[in-house]
Amino acid sequence: MTTEQTSLEQAIERCAQEPIQVPGSIQPQGFLLVLDETDLRILQASENAERWLGVPARALAGQAFAELVSASFDLRARLANLPGDEIFPFHIGDTRLHDGAPWQAPLRVLAHRHDQVLILELEPHRGTAQGSEKDNYYPLVRAFVSTLHQVTSIDELLLQSVRQIKRITGFGRVKAYRFDSEGTGTVLAEDADPGYPSYLGLCFPASDIPRQARELYRINRIRVIEDANYQPSPLVPASNPRTGKALDMSFASLRSVSPVHLQYMRNMGTLASMSLSIVVDDQLWGLVSCHHDQPRPVDFQTRTACELLANVLSLQIEAIESHDSTRQLLDLRQRIVRMLGSMADHDSVSDGLLAQPEVMLQFAGASGAAIISAERCDLIGATPPAALVNALAHWLARRDGEAVFHTDNVHRDIEELPELARHAAGVMAVAISQIHSHYLVWFRPEQAHTVNWAGRPEKSVGLQGNLNPRHSFERWQQEVRGFSAPWHPLIVEGVLELRGAVLGIVLRKAEELAQLAGELKRSNKELEAFSYSVSHDLRAPLRHIAGYSELLGEIEGEQLSERGKRFLGHIEDAAQFAGTLVDNLLNFSQMGRSALRLSDVDLNTLADTIRTELVPDYAGRDIVWEIADLPKVIADPAFINMVLHNLIANAIKYTRGRAPARIEIGAVRHRHELEFYVRDNGVGFDMAYVDKLFGVFQRLHRMEEFEGTGIGLASVRRIIERHDGRVWAEGRINQGASFHFTLPLNPKSA
Template sequence: MSERDSQVPCNDSDPLVAAVANCSREPIHIPGSIQPHGFLLVLDSPSLAILQASENVVDWLGAPADCLAGARLVDLCEAGAVVERALSLLGPAEPAPRHLADLRLARPDDGRERDIAVTAHVTAGLVIVEFEEVDGDAAANGDFYPLLATFIGRLQDAADTEQLCRLAIGEIKRLSGFGRVKAYAFDADGNGQVLAELADPGYSSYLGLHFPASDIPQQARALYCVNRIRLIVDADYRPSPLVPALNPKTAQPLDLSQAALRSVSPVHLQYMRNMRTQASMSISIVVGGRLWGLISCHHVQPLIVAPQTRAVCELLGRLLSLQIESRESRASAEHMLALRHYVFQLLSSMSDHDSVQHGLREQAQTLLDFMAADGAAVIDASDCQLFGHTPAAPQVEALAYWLAGRHATEPFHSDNLARDIPELPELADSVAGLLAVSISQIHPHYLIWFKNECIRTVNWAGKPEKSVDAHGSLDPRHSFECWQEVRRGYSTPWHPRELQAVLELRNAILGIVLRKAEAMAQLAGDLSKSNKELEAFSYSVSHDLRAPLRHIAGYAELLEEFEGERLSERGRRFIDNIADAARFAGSLVDSLLSFSQMGRAALHPVTVDMQGLLGAVLHEMQPEIEGRAITWNIGELPVVHADAVYLHQVLRNLLSNALKYSRGRNPAVIEIGAEQSSGCTQVFVRDNGVGFDMQYVDKLFNVFQRLHRMEDFEGTGIGLANVRRIIERHDGRVWAKAAPDEGATFYFTLPDPRQEI
């Protein structure tokens, strides 16, 4: 038993690595030789003159291969005329082998006639004709229609893929006579698992076992897709080379991809012998243009299968492929429909909320079910929301930073984090797999799903390791006994359809964000227009009201001065009330005018020493401070980049507020301080006054909003609104914290002096 935690990187200087690489580069489609249970001729088109022949042609036609150049088959044997007539029916492009005729040829060595099946195909302007010796009974044409009709009906009734494979291998075993027939499917890594098997007594069973991907190199897999059936009659055969080695017409080795007699790799022949298999036949299961699996037939003795029988077996394999493709297409459609249902639920929630993050938070379980994940994270610039089983927030944030550094637009996925993200080893302590997708084209915002470790036991047909022989060539394994491996550190893999669905979700989210951004831009435009109109209106009204209010106050004073002695006490009280109201209204109008001007005036930022500015403000406010018991706690204030005039107004308003609302305290304690935080300067003004209820804090910085009665505390209700407008124009923000009768603290931020406003 083995436990595999991760894959070890390969060393190119390792002899085993070199042997595997050489095996993967072996040009198996141009072996330059054939299997000797038949012979092969290469004819020119359209003259049908012989260009090449297999060396063993002499055993059949009596003429050496090197003497046949330019000859015609019709001149070499009586059956040549039959073959040439059949060849005349071939089209100019017949890449698949076609059965031409069944002949009887007498071998020159013993004069005994043999049954020969003749097939041919056309490639690159050449006609490749193959003559195979077959058993007399096998060569006879059978009526395969009832078999195929019954087989198709049974395929349609099969419950699952395993039953489909059992039906196919049953018919193929009965037709071909092989002692063991098995069907296996490849996983995403190319490893094969035996799904169905039928074997005669005495044959080892491989049902349920796995075969490593390295057993079939990539070029062999590609050839399986081109040529759907391959027969090896005897693993101990002696190859018969082509003469000449290079085709005279193309000056290249002959492509034998479609040839039934094509010789195979010596490594594969040794593999067969190690498996105690003397004859084999492979039938490809091709689904959607990819090699889905194989039907593999084995026999302990040499075995010839006639071309007609092979053709029926190949057809059965194609029917099986179509059935599997149909079922997989239906399953794929159902899976995508289910995934898109989750996408619809998530999008509906996001559309109903102000932000994507809020919408996803409301559908946390749907987010997990969508990817069949154990945990998920939604990350934006200011927040990291975690759902289900995930790594700790700092680890997820580090992961987001790592993802952003990749600058990739495609989803990142892994079923083994220890292997794929060695830079963050702590992730693998919590989870084994993840899938991440960016949901912003500008900012590092991500959706991430996590999967826990899924410990899996894999039963291999022999230990899946290669070795090298004394000559440095690949030596196939010798044992195919069940060898068990425990795989740790892996999650269940992410399905390609899940990756497709995640991309659809990402694109839809970007669409939602874009629509929300457009709506916000439209709203911002409308709001800006309304604000400008309101500012113009307030400026006009406040400017025009100043003169009448001054007149009212002035005439009230004149009336009291000139007619005061003749007025009653009640009349003088009325005059005083008129004057006070006019002065308050004038002050209110002046504040409103200042507020409207703030939105229109340009800023002139300069370097400002806040310590010195605070001293000037306190000196100016000396009349308000005189006669009061006040304890000042003034911290170290920094140098900032701001408009000095407006910053003076901010400090004046905040300090006036602190003095006003701490009027009943003895002593009043007022604290001013600052600190650097997240690339900005944060300033605060704190008092021990009456405070306020935090449930009303949102109203605090609005125009004309007051949290206390005017009878208790004077003021126009515009000062804090002015503070917010000034600070926001400096790209800062303002807020407050308080509790009733426990004082209040007002904060504002300004950009770092090193940054431009």
């Protein structure tokens, strides 16, 4: 940042901190008295009071107000009509000054209570701009109000308002402009006499009205400057005796204004102005600004009528915007209901939203969207690449702040991801999990546009380091890039509603899953107990069958016919197979009952041991073994031995008939887990039946072709799942198969 830029920023900040509500002086078209309301004696007076009263301001301190005015004006009685909650100047009546005062014409007396004192402003009666027939503005105001119900657009409402205000005041130019979220004001309506420059459709930069001035416009809805070349009249004494500080004149009609603003007016060719605030939902929505190229008095009645019109205008704008907001909110909620209904009909939030892609985009007025969870990143419409979207999710996870993040300028607000700005200008994201980094994200494209400024918005710094008001008010165009359409507050509010509903759905599904898991756990325990009981009870009769058939063969074998011997052999084989099946079933049931005893397991040593044990099963066969350097894992050694034993034994069995047979054992390291696989070039299987592979008693090959009980792979799955891992298989008929399982790098139970 250059020295010049730093100086300008400092000057702008000093301007924004100028205490404009305590200027210490007034405009001289009237005079101001500060009273102690208990005794109605004067505490402060504007210096120009001498012009009206014939008494120096410093001599007025301590004097009773009654001594300065006509005896017929009873201030105490008049103050009884001042509403207790009234903070704005209130017309309590007219009075003449004491005999001998230089000014003998009637004066209007405006009173308000503020800063622990009673503030009186006295100003002369003055003819209205349109002549005496307009002294009563009631018919004009009534006619204006009666036509408002026919107006349906804000632009038309503003145009009618500026025309009516110009008619009442006689100012040469009256314009109405609206502030955007950044404070830039755009002129939406204007009525001007010939010779006045037109600002219709032009923009005034936010820096033209410092933040403290905006706040003053919000709370005090009218401000009049009758002559931009006026000489301010200071208060005497300078401090409010009740506070020891400068008098707060936030609500005073005669309050003096900043010299910077007066110079701004003169630079603009304006010597008189009146500003009327448009306040909607207690926020400064815009201004009606009246300009004249010559000094111009504005009578109290004129000000009152215009202030009333501005209040009616504010209420009407609020009603129109409220109606539009209600309609927009209804549309948003209808789309929320459709998305929630789809989520409820699907197994996950992602699947539900993916089933309604157009609704999700229309909901936020977006061109693209993303649904991000721990396992996946689903994209809808025009979005950045998935890698950038995931990077955005990581960035969102690191930031602290509101549940909803939104920006209309990604390049400005997400500096860590410069590449993102090449694909989207606007981003809105909401977290849909209180634990995990799960997000819904919407994207908007760049909306390049031209801004027509009322002059170049740049400002300069004076020799004293103060901000110089700009001189340029000629139309100046600026091409604005890098911005998307801004996210409407109602859309942000709708996103928060959607988030709350999604969290509710997720919580309800989690409760349902927890309940289902509990029921499954009970069923599994009952099934395991039943399996154990059946297996245990079957062992004895099977042993008896095997034993008696063996005795029968030994004792009566010579007397049996060949057919009888064959039947007896079938009985012995069946009994032996049934015994093996019962033993395997018993082991399977015990897998869910036995506690895991985790320790370091060397899988290379384990694989070598299993190969040695299985040598009788592949003696005389040509098998090419490819065993990688397997990492050590933390697991239950006995159970992992059963897993590898089953997978290697299956590879040996199903490669029977291959010459040579190839069996590969390897591992792949992932971010949070280790993946192991056993691959062979055997008979393979049809992937259409892959879901049956790991079920109990499920077989894809006939017993005559390949022996087995159908429990081995079911045991593999149960063991791996107990280790918080995953298991799956891939294969093609006659082209081999591969079986995979994973183990976590950091087991929870370790």
